[in-house]
Amino acid sequence: MADLTGIKMVWLELNGCSGNIISLLDGADPGFDYMISSMVDLVYEHSLMAAEGEEALEHLFRVLDQDFILAVEGAVPLKNGGRYQIVGNWQGKEITALEIIQMLGERARYVIAVGACASHGGVSAGRPNPSESVGIQAVLQRRVIQLPGCPCHPEWFLGTLAHLIYFGEPQLDEEGRPVFLYGISIHRRCERRSYFDQGIYATQFGEPTCMFMLGCRGPMTTIDCPIRRWNERINWPVQANTNCIGCAQFGFPDAMEPFVRFYTLESNLTEEMVEVLEDE
Amino acid sequence: MSEKIIINPITRISGFMEIEVTVENRRIVDAKTKGQMFRGFEMMLNGRAPLDAIYYTERICGICSTAHSLAATLALEQAFGVGPTAQGRYVRDFMHGCEFLQNHIRHFYQFTVPDFVKMPENYPLYQTNFRDFRLPKEANDLLVQHYFDSLPFSRAAHQLLALFGGKAPHNHGIFMGGTTARISADSIVRCRSILQGIGDFIENVMIPDVGTLARYYPDYYENGAGYGNLLSFGCFDGYPELGTLYIDPSVSVNAAAGGTVRGLDPGRITEEIDYSWYIDSVDTYTPFETIPMDDQNKEGAYSFIKASKLENLSFEVGPLARQWLSGEYRRGISTMDRYIARVLEAKKIHEILLTLLDQMIPGPTGQAVYITPDSARGQGLTDTTRGALGHWIKIENSVLDFYQIITPSVWNLSSHGNDGSPGTSERALIGTELADEDRPAEIGRIIRSFDPCVSCATHVFYPNKEPKFITVVP
Known part of the structure; x- marks a missing residue:
């Protein structure tokens, strides 16, 4: 070569x-x-x-x-x-x-x-x-x-x-x-994955648990943020207590909106979210 | 006999612009600053979920994205009727201050220094035919060394921002109520440690370096003055516990000639569009009134940048305006004063960051579930790296229905006013004598002293006859 x-x-x-x-x-x-x-x-x-x-x-x-x-x-x-x-x-x-x-x-x-x-x-x-x-x-x-x-x-x-x-x-x-770089989803390697697996969800920013119900796009976004992190590996959005907004996925921003969803209940999950819950 | 000189691209700025000047007997007699890119954020925001504006508007600008997240948050907080917690505000203002440091260090070394210092020719990136390089070899070599030495410090300023914001550029941590981040003792001490290095660099390297430039290019105190009208929306101001750490909203008309410093009424801000590529039923309006639509074929227009005014006057915004209005620096108003004020401001911001750190207490900073109102409006005005930034929003049916943005670079890079008067940096170019018409070094140096951000200045577009978008907010 x-x-x-x-x-x-x-x-x-x-x-x-x-x-x-x-x-x-x-x-x-x-x-x-x-x-x-x-x-x-x-x-x-x-x-x-x-x-x-x-x-x-x-x-x-x-x-x-x-x-x-x-x-x-x-x-x-x-x-x-x-x-x-x-x-x-x-x-x-x-x-x-x-x-x-x-x-x-x-x-x-x-x-x-x-x-x-x-x-x-x-x-x-x-x-x-x-x-x-x-x-x-x-x-x-x-x-x-x-x-x-x-x-x-x-x-x-x-x-x-x-x-x-x-x-x-x-x-x-x-x-x-x-x-x-882009082979594995954020969700698979997220540091808050154990909360997701137990169904423990944050209802507002600033909480330490899984932000899936706030609209996290980690499951739909394949990139290595959880292990690479940002700015000489000092932090990344999930550690700053905010959800992933899918900026590394095709379709951003329109396909990822709204970025933040307060009050997502089991009854108004999007089709995409239901799929994630079934697959993961 | 007059001659036109066109420079395009103006490099070492954010975004794309052309400068066209008319020269008679080596003196600039007319100037046009032409914004030459366009995306249309104001139209894109229409119909989106209001809270998304915080992260969406950051993407207006990669070098000053934090400013937009802050202005959007301020506008939304007013519309939602909520405010930041004391701790939340300290953290988010800290993040904003980190952006000042990142920006000022990069602007001085990466954007300014190659204008005055002969960079090493073995890098094609730094090759240029410019001849007006005056530093003796030893001083020149030192500044080249500092150009590269500065890289870890601007990087570290962004790292500090990301410590609370998750990442930079385009942070996540600035949000309604202040910030989403928690404060911890290890974060505080990490900030102190990183800030110590940055502070030493500003004090011992950057301030002496701008002094070197001023010593060898004293003629740049004599050009680039412009109108001398200065404006700031204020920043790091009005803390209940601390008062104002930097500057309250203020203006001065004809400052260098002794104009008084006074408060300002944002209700008297207007935009004029006769010379920019926009059309509307009116050619001047207040921010909440209307957003004109684009028309690049409009007769007589030459730029995607409108003309912003306060009390029908053009104003300069940015570090020199703030340093002057706050009384920190009043040597004069010129190209060189702008460069000096930016460097001195880095020191000032560094001090403010230490003060904000002193206030921080470990723990959560206070977040809530924020319920979007059905109908509301809000304005978010703050000074940021390059000067006065404003976001004006209206919410209807719980989605964004109107989004007006006036950025610092609209003030500084305004096209002609409706009366034909030049914009702020156009005025600063006019009257300048060019030493070498074939290779005019003065034009780029004067323009860069304003730290233009064309990405910021040319975001606008909104066909108001467009059907409204309906978004279902879960």
Whole structure:
């Protein structure tokens, strides 16, 4: 297997909150400095690069005929011919997010959708989807590695990147997610699982028991938050006494709402919840 | 003979914007700041369960998501008629303060330093043709070192936030009634330990570093002044036990010329849309009145960012406004003063966090079952990292029926007012003399001094003729 250490990388920010690059900066071991000095040669990143204007775009165009990895956060707005997001102006021509993702996406060795918006539209495509945003797979003819999450945990990205560099493409599920990260549901490994098994449910936030009846989406969300936890493993939403809102599952946010449900009684369980109670 | 200069993308900010300036005899005579992305949160929120706004609006912005969770919570608490417990408020304000630290450290080192310091060229990320780098080699090398040294400290600020909030960005811990987190002695001492490192870094590294920039770029005290009108909604204020730790809601018109500092009436806030891509039956309105719909083909408009006003005037918001209005820093109003005020504010916030920690008592902070009213309205106003943030909500049939958001960057990056007057940062650009028209360093430096967040500023959209969504709340 070829070692791709030092390969060029472009990180594109499209229609979103730019929270995935902030989340990436929260990564430690490897940290951002290790990533750019010992893993990849980062040539373009909107929030961090020194150049601006046309000079910045030159960095982007220079990579086109080279071997590179493309990481993308944010969705692609299709409204008004894509003009709902302009990412730069090249010699008087405004370049849309749609144009740039298609230009780079078909040429990259690997494309990684980082976070919910790039993976499937996410919050940027929340109903009624005013900007007509879609995930990047919808506008590319090639396979995209999907890392849904809002934001993407830095280790999900850096772990995937490490796999690509040292071992090639990781095993992906049928929706393009790396199995080593997205293979097991939150519910299966939740630290409050024993309360669920005994039917001991919290009725409000702040209680130490199972939050299934408050609307926890842990059973429907496959990702490793319970064992990986966040921000150098200091905490995660369930330990902060709130339920999982399913941010790492396709369909977030619309399919996960309402996020919080007070007063869920046995009599008004959703079909999905009944299934969980039967299966688990 | 005039010439247009366009810079797009403006990098090292959150989100996407274009700057277009008109230059005559090397002097900027006109400026347009153009917000160039759009998602439409105000329309998305319509019809959703009210409590979901806390987590949903966080996604407006990845670098200041905590601010939105707080403003949404404040608006909901007013609508629901509940308030935070004392302990709950200490914890959630602590989380908000951690976001200030994360943001200010990152803004100074990752967004600002590459404007003034020659970064190592062996990284393609840091290659640039800019020539106006003035630090002697030794000082330059030191700031490059500090750029990388700063990374663990901004990270640690987010870690502190996550200690109570579950994760960052996009925390879960800020909620109705204060916070969902419990306080424990081990959390308190962990916070103290992490804060000690951050405090030492701010005091011994970050403050001297901004001093270095000011020493070699003193001409930046002379540009970027703008209107000099300052506004804050207040933050870390009005604690029953502690009083105000930072700043009460306040404004000053023409502050540098001796304008008095006084309170403000949020009822006199308006938005104007003649020069932005929105249409409505009115072109100026108060926040509870209406939300215009988008129209990118509108004649004469050039931005997705509206123009926000108080008493029909444009205002600057953010760290310099707060430092000035609270009397902490009054050297002047300029590009460099903005950078200095942001760094000094990091020290101030660090002190406030220690004070809040002193108040915390181990145990639960107080949560309840919150029942959504059938019909209510609320406003949540708070100052946050980049300045004054407001959420205005209406609830009908127990779902969100109206959601207005005015972010700090709408104030700072306003498009022209209806009378054609430039927005706050546009005004700050006008009059600037460019040393090198081919590579104008001044424009980016002035704009970045406002710490723009375009993701925040361009969230809006709401076709008010749209049929209402009906959501069943279990």
